[in-house]
Amino acid sequence: MKIRHIVSLFLIAGVIGVTGCSREDKELKKDAREIANVMCKSMEAMKNLRSADPADSALVYKLQEEYQLIESDMTALYQDFRTKYGEKTTSKEFAGQFRKYLNEAMLDCKSLSKEDREAFEKGMK
Secondary structure, eight states, X not given: OHHHHHHHHHHHHHHTOOOXXXXXXXXHHHHHHHHHHHHHHHHHXXXXXXXXXXXXXXXXXXXXXXXXXXXXXXXXXHHHHHHHHGGGGGXXXXXXXXXXXXXXXXXXXXXXXXXXXXXXXXXXX
């Protein structure tokens, strides 16, 4: 559930997107890939946390710390994204382009559930 919340958060961030020329497209693709990498790490951390034995408090604590670090990385990355693209983030054209790049990059994530993978594949069309 938390994973879907995170994915939704970044898809919404994509909707707030930016328009761009070919050079900006390369930069936008790079930014989408960075965001997708952090999202994938977050999904993997959540998956590990869910599969951990609750009785192993040391492991659970370590995994929770790992997840919190990833969350702070994600927040910083999102803030950098908003700062970098500024006013352009209100463009529907950019939002669509960013969403496409993000969906494409997320398909490389090995931690995606079948349902999430289908949603990202559908988002590429």
